[in-house]
Amino acid sequence: MHVRHLTTTVAAVAGLAVTLTACGGGDDSTSTTGGPLQLYTWVSSQSDREQWESFVSEAQKEDPDLDVTIEGPSFADYWTKVKTRLSGDDTPCLLTTQAARAQELSSLLMPLDDLVEKHDFDLSEVDPSMLEGMTVDDSLRAIPYDAEPVVLFYNADAFTAAGLTPPGPEYSRERFLADATALTTDDHKALAVTPGMFIPAAWATAGDASWLNGDGDLDLTNADFVAQLQDYFDLVAVEGIANPPNAADAADVAQQAFTSGDVDMLIEGPWMYGTFDEAADFTLGVTIVPSPSGRPHGMTAGSGFGIAANCDRPDDAFEAIVALTSTGVQESLAASRGIVPARAEALPAWAEGKAPGAADVVTALLGNATAQVTTPTWNQVETLMTQYSVEGYRGQRSAEEILRTIQDSVGG
Numbered sequence: 001m002h003v004r005h006l007t008t009t010v011a012a013v014a015g016l017a018v019t020l021t022a023c024g025g026g027d028d029s030t031s032t033t034g035g036p037l038q039l040y041t042w043v044s045s046q047s048d049r050e051q052w053e054s055f056v057s058e059a060q061k062e063d064p065d066l067d068v069t070i071e072g073p074s075f076a077d078y079w080t081k082v083k084t085r086l087s088g089d090d091t092p093c094l095l096t097t098q099a100a101r102a103q104e105l106s107s108l109l110m111p112l113d114d115l116v117e118k119h120d121f122d123l124s125e126v127d128p129s130m131l132e133g134m135t136v137d138d139s140l141r142a143i144p145y146d147a148e149p150v151v152l153f154y155n156a157d158a159f160t161a162a163g164l165t166p167p168g169p170e171y172s173r174e175r176f177l178a179d180a181t182a183l184t185t186d187d188h189k190a191l192a193v194t195p196g197m198f199i200p201a202a203w204a205t206a207g208d209a210s211w212l213n214g215d216g217d218l219d220l221t222n223a224d225f226v227a228q229l230q231d232y233f234d235l236v237a238v239e240g241i242a243n244p245p246n247a248a249d250a251a252d253v254a255q256q257a258f259t260s261g262d263v264d265m266l267i268e269g270p271w272m273y274g275t276f277d278e279a280a281d282f283t284l285g286v287t288i289v290p291s292p293s294g295r296p297h298g299m300t301a302g303s304g305f306g307i308a309a310n311c312d313r314p315d316d317a318f319e320a321i322v323a324l325t326s327t328g329v330q331e332s333l334a335a336s337r338g339i340v341p342a343r344a345e346a347l348p349a350w351a352e353g354k355a356p357g358a359a360d361v362v363t364a365l366l367g368n369a370t371a372q373v374t375t376p377t378w379n380q381v382e383t384l385m386t387q388y389s390v391e392g393y394r395g396q397r398s399a400e401e402i403l404r405t406i407q408d409s410v411g412g
Contacts, residue, residue, distance in 0.1 A: 034313055036067035037320055038092035039305075040085055042075040051337045055324065058332040062323040068094065079379075082108065086308055093311035094320060097142050098303045099133025100372045103216075104379075109306040111139035115318040125327075127342045129300045133371025142306035144342040145325045145333075148269050149298030149365035150202035152176075153276055156285035156355075158183060158264040167287040168357050169364035172294030173231075180241040183264045191235065191242040192254035192263040193393065197385040198301075198372075199267045204228035205299035205370050206291040211381075218375045218410065220403040229392070230399035237395035244393035247386055269301060270362055273354060274338045286358045288365055298365030301372045302342060340366075377410040384409060 041052075052070070071092070073081045079101060085091065086108055097105050116123060123131060123140075127147035134142040152171070159166045164179050180190035193199070201211060209224035219225070236242045242263070245254070251268075258266040259279040267289055268276075277284050288296040305321040307314055323329070330341035334349040340362055341347055347366075351359035374381075384406045391397040 034316065036069045037094055037313065037316055038069050038071065038090075039094035039096075039320075040082060040092040040308075041070065041072045041094075041096040042078040043072050051333070054336055055329065055333055058329040059320075059323045059326070061328065062326055063319075068320055079104065086310065091308060091310060093308055093313055093317040095142075095306050095308055096303055097134070097306055098301070099130055099144065100301060100374045100378065102134050102136055102141050103374060104376045105306075106136040106141060108309055109136070109141035110309045110311060110314060112141065112143070112307065112318070113139055115307075115314060116140065118315075119318055119322065121318075121322060125343055125345065126325075127300065127302075127344070127366060127369070129298075129366070129369035129371045130302045130304070130342050133300065133302070133373050134304055134306075142304035143321050143325045144302050144304035145330060146302040146339040147342040147366060147369070148271055148301050148340045149362060149369055150199070150267060150289055150301065151270050151361060151365070152287045152289055153258065153266050153268055153272070154285040154287065155258075155261065155264040155280070156283040158261075158282070159285070166285050169288060169296060169361050170294045171287045171290045173290045173292055175294070176290035177235075177239060177241070180235075180265065181239070184241045189240075189242050189263050191265045192257045193232075193236060193242045193245055194251055194254045195245045195247050195249055195386040195389050197382050197389075200229050200232050200385075200389070201372060202267060202289050202299040203232045205372075206289040206297050207231070208291075208297060210370075212373065212375070216373070216375070218377060218381070218407065220381070220407040221400070226400050226403055229403065233389075233392040233395075233399055236393040242393075244390060247390045270340050270350075271338060273358070284355055286355065286361045288361060296361075296364040296368055298369040299372050300366070300369045302340075304342070380410040381406055 072078060082095065082105065095109065097109065126144060130144035130147045131140065134140055134144055154166070156166050159179070162182050164182060183190035204211065204225055207228040209228040211218065211220050211225050213219035213222070236244050254266055255272065257263045259276055261282060291297055305324055307317045311317050325342070327343050327345050330343050330346035331349040333339045334341045334346055335352050340350050347359065347363065350362070388397065388402045388405060392399055392402050
């Protein structure tokens with residue numbers, strides 16, 4: 001998942017020792033032979049902790065013979081501290097990563113292709129976009145446990161009151177703009193936007209544009225991506241269906257505007273469904289990020305488990321990963337914690353408790369999805385986009401000018 005939700009998808013308690021289980025299948029070796037395996041991951045809130053404990057307890061049902069100790073810093077610190085942690089003594093074998101950060105951590109993550117073949121792990125059961133996101137230099141570096149396509153949340157009651165038909169698994173930009181214009185008044189905007197690159201990237205993906213070139217290098221200034229970003233800026237600067245954000249606005253500013261009814265639509269990850277449904281005093285709707293044709297093209301974000309490049313027990317580590325990403329674990333976490341599972345077989349569990357049609361939207365997006373693959377410079381891209389995008393939303397600078405500035409600053 002993206003930084004704003006992955007911290008709430010899987011988190012660990014530093015120093016907490018737990019018992020995990022390896023999947024039956026594979027060889028007969030277990031970690032009891034060589035002592036506990038260590039998993040290095042991110043630590044966050046009490047909610048994260050409870051979610052991780054649920055993740056672990058479900059994995060324990062697979063095979064009780066594999067011991068794993070859990071440690072790690074906060075999510076914000078993880079991406080720096082993991083590099084230091086792996087350069088010291090007694091380094092962990094298991095790591096977590098996001099698809100969006102797999103490039104950044106590639107030197108730390110062992111290629112898994114041989115282990116996949118050795119343990120007869122069926123990759124065809126895992127979301128292909130997330131496998132793409134976890135692949136670096138043509139080798140798989142992590143097994144994903146979730147596949148979260150960015151969606152458009154909307155206030156279904158507001159649509160009905162305005163005489164508008166609530167959208168489903170298809171939603172064209174022409175119709176979206178007409179709906180948003182109808183919902184916008186002098187003192188009420190239809191849409192909330194946030195600074196940064198994550199949501200504009202999802203908008204561009206829906207428009208079949210990418211921020212990377214064919215070699216996987218950063219290419220923010222290609223004509224297609226520039227046009228998509230300008231289109232998104234113009235929703236505010238030209239169409240007036242949203243207020244421009246402030247650079248200092250955190251994601252929760254737009255989220256609270258949506259759940260309070262101050263705006264009617266918000267593009268976010270499906271991991272927010274439970275939070276929005278609980279907070280909002282209206283019927284929650286879900287549709288695709290609007291595309292020019294109206295057909296879905298999802299941008300998926302998600303995380304997975306990998307093996308440290310210097311791990312001396314890769315078979316044990318892979319057995320643990322198989323357990324943590326099993327269908328049963330994903331079904332349980334989808335139902336109880338709201339993650340969209342990376343295994344399609346587990347997706348019906350996510351539909352439990354959701355509005356009719358929500359799972360159809362997610363399924364449609366996953367049927368034509370592209371992972372949020374980035375570059376090692378992406379943190380700089382996000383930081384600069386957060387700073388400069390405000391000028392784009394206000395019409396003070398064009399998308400081409402802003403993206404050129406960022407590209408020149410960070411390079412490839």
